[in-house]
Amino acid sequence: MTGRGCRDGQGNAERKHMIDQEKIRKAVKLLLEGIGEDPDREGLLETPDRVARMYGEILAGMDTDVSQPLSRVFAVDSSEMVLEKDIAFYSMCEHHLMPFYGKAHIAYVPDGKVLGLSKLARTVEVYARRPQLQEQLTVQAVMEYLKPRGVMVLLEAEHMCMTMRGVKKPGSRTVTTAVRGIFETDPLLQERFFHMLGD
Numbered sequence: 162m163t164g165r166g167c168r169d170g171q172g173n174a175e176r177k178h179m180i181d182q183e184k185i186r187k188a189v190k191l192l193l194e195g196i197g198e199d200p201d202r203e204g205l206l207e208t209p210d211r212v213a214r215m216y217g218e219i220l221a222g223m224d225t226d227v228s229q230p231l232s233r234v235f236a237v238d239s240s241e242m243v244l245e246k247d248i249a250f251y252s253m254c255e256h257h258l259m260p261f262y263g264k265a266h267i268a269y270v271p272d273g274k275v276l277g278l279s280k281l282a283r284t285v286e287v288y289a290r291r292p293q294l295q296e297q298l299t300v301q302a303v304m305e306y307l308k309p310r311g312v313m314v315l316l317e318a319e320h321m322c323m324t325m326r327g328v329k330k331p332g333s334r335t336v337t338t339a340v341r342g343i344f345e346t347d348p349l350l351q352e353r354f355f356h357m358l359g360d
């Protein structure tokens with residue numbers, strides 16, 4: 162196993178990083194000591210193990226290759242926008258390792274091929290299960306693997322690192338958009354995206 166791959170361009174940085182449960186257990190024990198807890202008291206004895214297993218699940222995207230959901234494509238003649246909206250996701254922000262969760266809406270304009278149904282949702286799921294920034298989720302991967310004429314992604318999420326600490330505004334959502342390809346140069350297409358979202 163090599164070290165962490167380069168994070169930019171997500172798609173071409175595909176890699177397998179098996180989660181090391183033993184390291185997580187040690188780290189959680191240290192963390193407990195660091196905050197002044199006694200990791201050997203009864204209530205905490207199983208905690209490092211529990212957290213390690215939990216991370217194995219919620220960060221399973223580290224061990225999953227995103228090219229899987231994105232490789233199943235079908236030929237089409239149409240170049241009409243395809244929109245998949247309200248894809249619920251749970252992720253972890255890479256700045257604080259705190260959850261952020263919300264909905265993703267992804268549109269693309271095909272260039273001869275479309276993805277199988279639910280594959281965008283599956284792609285969001287893989288990326289969400291890696292520590293990262295909301296802005297980066299999926300857009301680059303869709304561009305690289307599907308090679309459509311354009312992609313637009315809108316994400317709305319509540320960040321626990323904002324609502325539990327700092328400004329403490331429960332329920333406030335961070336909305337980000339990312340556009341690539343034809344969406345960047347065609348404001349009408351962006352308008353249609355927002356219109357279709359509203360329907």
Ligand code: ZN
Pocket residue numbers: 254255256257258259320322323
């Ligand atoms: Zn954060």
